[in-house]
Amino acid sequence: MEQPPGGRLVSSLLLGPRGCEVTLEREPGLLRWRDPQPPRRGRSSGGENVVPASEIIAVEETEIDKKQCDSGKWQKMSKPHAFTVHYVKRARNHRWRCSEITFGCIDEQLCNQWIQALKELLDSQKSRPKQLLVYINPYGGKRQGKRIYEQKVAPLFHLASISTDVVITEHANHAKDNLFEVNIYKYDGIVCVGGDGMFSEVMHGLIGRIQKDSGIDQNNPKTPLAQCSIRIGIIPAGSTDCICYATVGIVDPETSALHIIVGDCQPLDVSSIHHNNTFLKYSVSLLGYGFYGDILRDSEKKRWMGPARYDFSGFKTFLSHQYYEGTVSFQPAKGTVGSPRDKESCRTGCRICRQTKQLEEQQKNYGLEHKEVEDEWKVIKGKFLAINAVNMSCACPRSPKGLSPAAHLADGSADLILVRKCSRFNFLRYLVRHTNQDDQFDFPFVDVYRVKRFQFMSKQLEDNESDIKDVGKKRFGQFCSDHPACCCNLANSTWNCDGETLDSSAVEVKVRCQLVKLFARGIENYKDETAYNSSSNELLS
Numbered sequence: 001m002e003q004p005p006g007g008r009l010v011s012s013l014l015l016g017p018r019g020c021e022v023t024l025e026r027e028p029g030l031l032r033w034r035d036p037q038p039p040r041r042g043r044s045s046g047g048e049n050v051v052p053a054s055e056i057i058a059v060e061e062t063e064i065d066k067k068q069c070d071s072g073k074w075q076k077m078s079k080p081h082a083f084t085v086h087y088v089k090r091a092r093n094h095r096w097r098c099s100e101i102t103f104g105c106i107d108e109q110l111c112n113q114w115i116q117a118l119k120e121l122l123d124s125q126k127s128r129p130k131q132l133l134v135y136i137n138p139y140g141g142k143r144q145g146k147r148i149y150e151q152k153v154a155p156l157f158h159l160a161s162i163s164t165d166v167v168i169t170e171h172a173n174h175a176k177d178n179l180f181e182v183n184i185y186k187y188d189g190i191v192c193v194g195g196d197g198m199f200s201e202v203m204h205g206l207i208g209r210i211q212k213d214s215g216i217d218q219n220n221p222k223t224p225l226a227q228c229s230i231r232i233g234i235i236p237a238g239s240t241d242c243i244c245y246a247t248v249g250i251v252d253p254e255t256s257a258l259h260i261i262v263g264d265c266q267p268l269d270v271s272s273i274h275h276n277n278t279f280l281k282y283s284v285s286l287l288g289y290g291f292y293g294d295i296l297r298d299s300e301k302k303r304w305m306g307p308a309r310y311d312f313s314g315f316k317t318f319l320s321h322q323y324y325e326g327t328v329s330f331q332p333a334k335g336t337v338g339s340p341r342d343k344e345s346c347r348t349g350c351r352i353c354r355q356t357k358q359l360e361e362q363q364k365n366y367g368l369e370h371k372e373v374e375d376e377w378k379v380i381k382g383k384f385l386a387i388n389a390v391n392m393s394c395a396c397p398r399s400p401k402g403l404s405p406a407a408h409l410a411d412g413s414a415d416l417i418l419v420r421k422c423s424r425f426n427f428l429r430y431l432v433r434h435t436n437q438d439d440q441f442d443f444p445f446v447d448v449y450r451v452k453r454f455q456f457m458s459k460q461l462e463d464n465e466s467d468i469k470d471v472g473k474k475r476f477g478q479f480c481s482d483h484p485a486c487c488c489n490l491a492n493s494t495w496n497c498d499g500e501t502l503d504s505s506a507v508e509v510k511v512r513c514q515l516v517k518l519f520a521r522g523i524e525n526y527k528d529e530t531a532y533n534s535s536s537n538e539l540l541s
């Protein structure tokens with residue numbers, strides 16, 4: 001065994017029946033070994049495996065059973081000693097798996113030395129969570145949340161020595177209310193097992209609690225909000241799981257559990273939604289009026305159908321081809337680097353998100369953070385089939401590129417997509433482009449803007465606000481002003497806010513740059529030279 005001062009441990013260990021040189025570089029923290037198997041036809045042998053310390057899940061001493069002991073080189077040892085390293089292995093389509101490798105040692109002392117060195121390396125990974133609070137929605141998606149957690153996630157958390165407090169929710173808002181009661185500060189993260197709605201609930205609980213503890217009034221749309229340093233983890237078990245897909249690249253509980261274990265951190269923009277100085281909701285994925293609002297309103301009555309409710313209501317809403325009149329006003333994002341028509345997407349370590357954050361910090365240092373108040377507003381009146389504001393791409397299994405493929409997770413802006421009244425055929429062409437490689441914004445009836453703030457007011461509300469004079473009528477402001485007695489609900493849509501409906505059709509929206517953090521790292525770019533290839537964790541260089 002060689003142990004030079006640089007902190008490198010090199011030993012000849014056993015991998016099955018064959019010997020193999022294994023190296024542990026303490027700085028920068030890499031475990032390396034070379035596959036010893038003989039060459040097979042059509043396959044090269046001796047591939048080097050490199051596992052960064054940040055992707056080692058656990059190390060443990062291994063009992064060599066009788067069968068293994070009687071075979072190969074183990075036979076030559078009086079009492080074999082071995083240790084197993086559990087680590088992240090990348091598979092296709094951004095999937096992560098927990099893989100393991102067992103190394104045999106000639107004596108107990110060498111085995112203990114390796115185990116100790118690896119454990120010390122694991123202890124030095126400071127961003128890893130040790131204690132988590134887990135909320136499971138047993139009724140989300142296909143109602144598999146509890147099973148998914150118990151079978152796929154809990155064993156991994158146990159392996160990684162993470163302790164958990166688990167709450168199985170009994171009703172909607174259980175998790176949100178609970179977050180105002182428990183001592184959240186003793187946890188390194190909050191995990192939600194469910195869909196986008198469950199994430200939204202946990203996020204509202206966490207943001208609300210942090211603001212309460214910081215003495216910040218969420219109803220004031222101008223107040224800067226306190227950032228949440230406690231990360232949120234998502235174990236996908238919902239119907240759309242768009243936030244998981246757009247931040248990890250796949251909807252897969254095991255992959256998400258591994259991102260939590262290794263302590264990933266992905267900041268996320270959050271939009272705050274107000275009306276008349278009243279806080280309504282926060283949104284991280286889609287805030288949609290018209291088409292997506294109507295799908296949601298219809299699908300809520302069909303929750304019993306599970307995820308298929310969206311296909312049913314989607315088809316019905318498409319056929320209804322309803323458009324809505326109103327006024328959209330917005331402030332174009334000036335402090336951001338990218339544009340919604342970029343070809344480049346937001347990926348792990350995104351340059352655009354980093355640069356935008358730096359710009360924002362520079363502005364803060366020069367006391368210019370409130371400069372946006374004076375920035376010009378652009379006003380668009382029209383008839384819209386859909387108004388979609390997205391803080392991220394909104395990629396999901398139904399739409400692998402999402403509603404705005406170049407939107408960024410953490411650039412402090414949202415992409416505002418206006419789909420004006422057009423024929424059914426053209427609207428279908430637009431929807432089909434959600435699912436293929438063609439440019440969704442390359443239509444004369446679609447406009448897209450990168451914004452920091454926007455407002456919307458439906459025509460009915462505008463008319464009512466100017467028409468209705470007495471207070472009694474104003475309470476029924478959303479009813480038909482031409483026929484005050486008939487109570488027919490005018491064609492107002494509702495807002496779909498991350499899969500939940502909003503009570504008001506008039507909204508004022510402001511993007512809060514990187515308000516929350518997730519246990520994720522954005523979608524990895526395998527072509528990136530710092531990424532590893534899918535078959536052997538080898539560095540692509």
Ligand SMILES: Nc1ncnc2c1ncn2[C@@H]1O[C@H](COP(=O)(O)OP(=O)(O)OP(=O)(O)O)[C@@H](O)[C@H]1O
Binds near residue numbers: 168170
């Ligand atoms: N025990 C419970 N009973 C009923 N509703 C619950 C319970 N726990 C949570 N909820 C609510 O269920 C809603 C939907 O849950 P969730 O997001 O997990 O599934 P989904 O709607 O099928 O998926 P998606 O949001 O991805 O479309 C959430 O808004 C949450 O508030």
Ligand SMILES: CCCCCCCCCCCCC/C=C/[C@@H](O)[C@H](CO)NC(=O)CCCCC
Binds near residue numbers: 292394435498
């Ligand atoms: C003929 C081909 C037409 C195909 C059209 C497919 C379009 C799919 C786009 C999906 C966009 C999802 C955006 C994410 C929204 C989530 O915040 C929200 C909560 O989970 N989900 C929905 O509102 C559920 C929305 C579901 C819509 C179907």
Ligand SMILES: [Ca+2]
Binds near residue numbers: 391408411412
């Ligand atoms: Ca954004």
